[in-house]
Amino acid sequence: MLAPSHALLEGGVMDVPVISGTDTTQTTLSRSAKRRSRVRWGYSTVSWLGLAPFLVFCLLFEILPTLVILQSSFTDDQGTVTLANYQRILTQPSTLRAFQTSISLSLVSALISVVVGFIAAYGVYTMRTGWLRNLLIGFSSLAANFSGVPLAFAFVSTLGVTGFVTVLFKTWFHVNLYDLGFNLYNFWGLVLTYVYFELPLMLLITVPALSALRNVWREAATNLGASTFTYWRKVAFPILLPSLIAALMLLFANAFGAFATAYALAQGNINLVTILISFAVAGNVSVDVGLGNALAVGMILVLVISVSLYVFMLRRASTWQGR
Structure with a gap:
């Protein structure tokens, strides 16, 4: 939005128009960006909460047993590390x-x-x-x-x-x-x-x-x-x-x-x-x-x-x- 301009009485030169809505536009854009970031963060949080039971299941019944099997494959009956x-x-x-x-x-x-x-x-x-x-x-x-x-x-x-x-x-x-x-x-x-x-x-x-x-x-x-x-x-x-x-x-x-x-x-x-x-x-x-x-x-x-x-x-x- 352009601010009203006026003529200088002595120089007769018109003032340069000033864009008064710049600050308002930047404020609106920053608020929109913050709102989108909050929505994005909220969506990610809900997604991770929904995925948490599956991740716990994978950890307890897939990842941990695999690690135990891998560790036990390098040990003998006495618990000594070996490649036998x-x-x-x-x-x-x-x-x-x-x-x-x-x-x-x-x-x-x-x-x-x-x-x-x-x-x-x-x-x-x-x-x-x-x-x-x-x-x-x-x-x-x-x-x-x-x-x-x-x-x-x-x-x-x-x-x-x-x-x-x-x-x-x-x-x-x-x-x-x-x-x-x-x-x-x-x-x-x-x-x-x-x-x-x-x-x-x-x-x-x-x-x-x-x-x-x-x-x-x-x-x-x-x-x-x-x-x-x-x-x-x-x-x-x-x-x-x-x-x-x-x-x-x-x-x-x-x-x-x-x-x-x-x-x-x-x-x-x-x-x-x-x-x-x-x-x-x-x-x-x-x-x-x-x-x-x-x-x-x-x-x-x-x-x-x-x-x-x-x-x-x-x-x-x-x-x-x-x-």
């Missing part, structure tokens, strides 16, 4: 084979689940019948959480030596599946069992990721003369690749940490890290807590690598999903 536990892991063939078998089992089951699950997820995503799509997604949510001893018992009742499907094939077709080489209690039997609860999880992960594919991209590719195969090879698959790799890492971590299903089926016949840890810390003959903790630290390292790759690929995928 890790030396035994690197020198004993049984422990190295346990890691190899666990990684192979998790990777194979995850790869099968990614390939089959992606095809199933695309079919569910393009399904026009809404109630059937919701039914399949709901069933996948239940099947993805059906694991452990109940899942092992279900497979034994279905595909065991005297299981329903085994007896059915033998009665109707005079074919014994176990004479053909099938065995529920070996490596490939565990792969089949793991795929059961990983395939629905893959479907739940992939259906939202398919929403990143926009119809305009397909229309543009078609207008430029691209075939369906070319569209998937040069447009759709490169966009979905980070999501698929992230899903692979998540399924791998999920299978790598499984214990109850493998223990109930294999009964110790398959050398897995989780089963080896149970034998080390709760064995009937001897107890070796230090070795069990060292094996657990090895599992943590493998899971940290897989989860880190999962997070990295998830960020790449979020670029195309507009997040």
